[in-house]
Amino acid sequence: MLSKIRILFLVVACGLTPYGKAQVVGGQFSFEFLRLSSAAHTTALGGIAIADPSEDMGLVDQNPSLMRPSLHNQLAINHNNYYSNIAVNHFQYGYHSAALQTSFALGIHTFNYGNTNLTDDIGNVYATFQPNASVISVTASRSYETKWRYGAQLKYANLQLTNAHANAALLDVGVTYTDTAQLLNIAFVAKNMGFNLQSFETKSALPFDLQIAISQRLAHLPVRLMATIHHLYEWDIRYNNPADIVTSSFLGSTNVNTNKSYFADKLFRHFIFGANIYLHKKFTASVAYNHLRRGELGLKDAAGMAGFSFGFMLDLEKMQFNYARNFTSTGNPYTEIGLNINLQKFAKISSLSKIHWNTAYSNEYWNR
Numbered sequence: 001m002l003s004k005i006r007i008l009f010l011v012v013a014c015g016l017t018p019y020g021k022a023q024v025v026g027g028q029f030s031f032e033f034l035r036l037s038s039a040a041h042t043t044a045l046g047g048i049a050i051a052d053p054s055e056d057m058g059l060v061d062q063n064p065s066l067m068r069p070s071l072h073n074q075l076a077i078n079h080n081n082y083y084s085n086i087a088v089n090h091f092q093y094g095y096h097s098a099a100l101q102t103s104f105a106l107g108i109h110t111f112n113y114g115n116t117n118l119t120d121d122i123g124n125v126y127a128t129f130q131p132n133a134s135v136i137s138v139t140a141s142r143s144y145e146t147k148w149r150y151g152a153q154l155k156y157a158n159l160q161l162t163n164a165h166a167n168a169a170l171l172d173v174g175v176t177y178t179d180t181a182q183l184l185n186i187a188f189v190a191k192n193m194g195f196n197l198q199s200f201e202t203k204s205a206l207p208f209d210l211q212i213a214i215s216q217r218l219a220h221l222p223v224r225l226m227a228t229i230h231h232l233y234e235w236d237i238r239y240n241n242p243a244d245i246v247t248s249s250f251l252g253s254t255n256v257n258t259n260k261s262y263f264a265d266k267l268f269r270h271f272i273f274g275a276n277i278y279l280h281k282k283f284t285a286s287v288a289y290n291h292l293r294r295g296e297l298g299l300k301d302a303a304g305m306a307g308f309s310f311g312f313m314l315d316l317e318k319m320q321f322n323y324a325r326n327f328t329s330t331g332n333p334y335t336e337i338g339l340n341i342n343l344q345k346f347a348k349i350s351s352l353s354k355i356h357w358n359t360a361y362s363n364e365y366w367n368r
Helices: 002-015 040-044 057-061 263-268 291-297 350-355
Strands: 074-081 087-097 102-112 116-119 125-129 132-144 148-161 164-179 184-198 209-217 223-229 245-247 254-256 271-280 283-290 308-315 319-327 333-342
Touching: 040 057, 040 074, 040 283, 040 308, 040 319, 040 333, 057 074, 057 087, 057 102, 057 333, 263 291, 271 291, 283 291
Parallel strands: none
Antiparallel strands: 074 087, 074 333, 087 102, 102 132, 116 125, 132 148, 148 164, 164 184, 184 209, 209 223, 223 271, 245 254, 271 283, 283 308, 308 319, 319 333
16 A cells, blocks of 8 residues: 555656746636536535545546446536626436446536627627537446546537637546545546637647545544645646736835745645545535635735635435535635435336336445
């Protein structure tokens, strides 16, 4: 086990080599909405949750290898009341085929940007239109031996703006290692590999990412700790902030502080730290800190709660309710809610026995 952890940190060290120019993560790629969390529980954990073994169908969109037999016949419904009245909805359904020894998922992610005015260069309004985007995904996952799962997710992304539209085909692949005896989960995911099928005037790169995460359930406390590292392929993702310019109050001149390396800031912008706190058998609280969000969206002298997020999960008899609150800037959070519905508990239908509607699979490979 120690050798596996050493290999994990070696991979991370190789990926985060301190070379390259500073980059702004947002705004460089097409289909940036693919980075947005699709589930309330993911939002509560900082926006990325690839090593969380919670029984949440919505997490499969983060890591295809999280799809497993115990999520059979479960439906996840999530709604994000995003900024500027942008409505984000996500639906995901899971199905396990015992004959194929494979778990499948089908997902639909929609983005409605509301009404937008069509104007000329001096502001005359000629019409209104409704920009929208959507993602359709198909996931397949299988187990390898007793501690490994691997999976892949195919995605078709579409963006519509008035009479112009763009679309792309993408692939996510994930691998998860689970040691139930040690209460340990380690996951690696490559996201948004693919190509543009149709672009606007010019083609842009897709929002590719490499992520690795570890989650550890404490043996004597009802807590699971998580650490996620993203953008493994690029070291310096720190924004060259104009606020870092030092101004002389006497001469009025400006000087850029080039002596600071910002090593710690550059390093921790790759990290998200989170925790699930099991306050009751049916109630879980979640909290997280995303240093990249705080660095990019928090004000220099008044960052407030920027970068922090929290939420809770309430397990009911036939469904699960999730709530999340995410602070991306000072005093301006957004809310996301979600439902995970166990369909065979919600409605037992004997006539659908051929597709194993009422079959329940144990969570044998996973541990809270």
